[in-house]
Amino acid sequence: MSKKKMTKKQRRRFAAWSLFAIVFTALMLPLGSQTVHWFQGTAHAQTSNAAAAVNERSNYWRAVREGAPGYSSIKGEGSGVLIASGGNAWRDAKESKAVKALPWLIVAMIAALLLYHVVHGRNRIDHELSGRKVKRWNGFERIVHWVTAISFIILAITGLSMMFGKAMLSWTIGGSPIISKAAFASWAQISLSTHNIIGPVFSIGILLMIIMWIWFNIPTWTDVKWFAQGGGLFGKAHPSAGRMNGGEKVWFWILATLGVVVCITGIVMVAPLMGWTLPEAMTGRAILQQSNLFHGILAIIWTAVALGHIYIGTAGTEGAIEGMATGYVSEEWAKQHHDLWYEKVSNRKPDPYVDPNRQPDSSFRRENQGPEYS
Numbered sequence: 348m349s350k351k352k353m354t355k356k357q358r359r360r361f362a363a364w365s366l367f368a369i370v371f372t373a374l375m376l377p378l379g380s381q382t383v384h385w386f387q388g389t390a391h392a393q394t395s396n397a398a399a400a401v402n403e404r405s406n407y408w409r410a411v412r413e414g415a416p417g418y419s420s421i422k423g424e425g426s427g428v429l430i431a432s433g434g435n436a437w438r439d440a441k442e443s444k445a446v447k448a449l450p451w452l453i454v455a456m457i458a459a460l461l462l463y464h465v466v467h468g469r470n471r472i473d474h475e476l477s478g479r480k481v482k483r484w485n486g487f488e489r490i491v492h493w494v495t496a497i498s499f500i501i502l503a504i505t506g507l508s509m510m511f512g513k514a515m516l517s518w519t520i521g522g523s524p525i526i527s528k529a530a531f532a533s534w535a536q537i538s539l540s541t542h543n544i545i546g547p548v549f550s551i552g553i554l555l556m557i558i559m560w561i562w563f564n565i566p567t568w569t570d571v572k573w574f575a576q577g578g579g580l581f582g583k584a585h586p587s588a589g590r591m592n593g594g595e596k597v598w599f600w601i602l603a604t605l606g607v608v609v610c611i612t613g614i615v616m617v618a619p620l621m622g623w624t625l626p627e628a629m630t631g632r633a634i635l636q637q638s639n640l641f642h643g644i645l646a647i648i649w650t651a652v653a654l655g656h657i658y659i660g661t662a663g664t665e666g667a668i669e670g671m672a673t674g675y676v677s678e679e680w681a682k683q684h685h686d687l688w689y690e691k692v693s694n695r696k697p698d699p700y701v702d703p704n705r706q707p708d709s710s711f712r713r714e715n716q717g718p719e720y721s
Contacts, residue, residue, distance in 0.1 A: 437636040437639070441639075446643070450507070452648065456654045470580065470663060481678055482674055483674065483676045494552050498545050501541060543620060546610075550613065556602065564591050566596060570593035573594075598656050601649065605645050609649060612639070666680035
């Protein structure tokens with residue numbers, strides 16, 4: 348005897364009721380057990396309340412943990428504080444799953460960049476190089492950039508070592524630890540000292556960058572169009588841009604906001620070690636704890652974003668690194684990536700610089716007639 352098949356409507360109804368039954372059961376089972384405990388707990392409620400009223404010591408320490416003042420021999424900050432609960436909150440935040448998962452943001456960025464490079468490849472210059480150059484960065488700008496960039500890399504390595512280096516102690520190969528406790532202790536001390544010395548140098552570099560380049564990073568409607576076309580990262584489109592394109596402007600404002608917070612919190616933490624005097628509002632145990640937490644979290648996010656900036660400026664874009672290495676970029680690169688800036692500088696006083704290692708291509712047609720530009 349053949350069974351009657353369920354219609355689509357019946358199957359959907361059956362699935363819906365099944366899902367409802369699962370959810371209802373999942374909710375009712377815990378509630379049912381809670382009801383049993385409630386009946387048992389009711390019998391002891393009056394006794395427990397009476398005991399709490401009598402046990403003054405429990406009430407006292409409960410109040411202390413909530414911040415009630417008492418007597419202590421400490422003078423100044425912390426006077427009268429018997430238990431500094433803020434330290435426990437700071438420790439719990441640092442040890443939370445969310446903070447411990449932050450390094451995966453860096454891993455995700457590396458994976459995304461590798462995938463993009465494998466699938467899309469390098470963004471190359473469309474036209475053959477003629478050997479003509481355009482001056483993009485002066486010597487001072489390049490010095491500030493490279494000092495800050497190298498400092499950033501050192502700070503990222505040492506900072507991540509201090510935040511998550513302990514995890515390496517549990518890594519083993521063939522039953523043997525990758526790094527011993529003694530070796531890690533030495534590296535941690537080196538990382539701490541290096542971080543504290545390089546940090547102020549890096550902060551000065553960030554300040555100089557903001558002063559030098561803020562005038563070129565004011566958002567415009569051209570930047571909106573640049574993002575709408577994917578910034579030239581996909582396809583063959585080359586959206587218009589001034590001296591700084593939309594992506595560079597976003598990077599600049601991350602540096603000028605999030606980066607400044609990282610620098611300030613770092614200075615707050617290193618000031619007591621260096622003997623620096625800061626305003627009273629920037630001192631104190633609570634401020635140090637908050638600075639430490641914000642410094643670490645924002646620095647990891649900044650590092651992840653910086654990887655994208657580094658990739659685009661080196662392996663991701665042909666001719667980009669040349670500008671910051673020598674101060675000059677090829678005329679073809681300038682036209683392709685920063686056409687509005689190129690048109691502006693092409694009307695300035697000519698610069699006769701031509702790459703001595705490459706002869707100009709006589710077949711190359713220039714869109715703007717004239718000598719070289721700076």
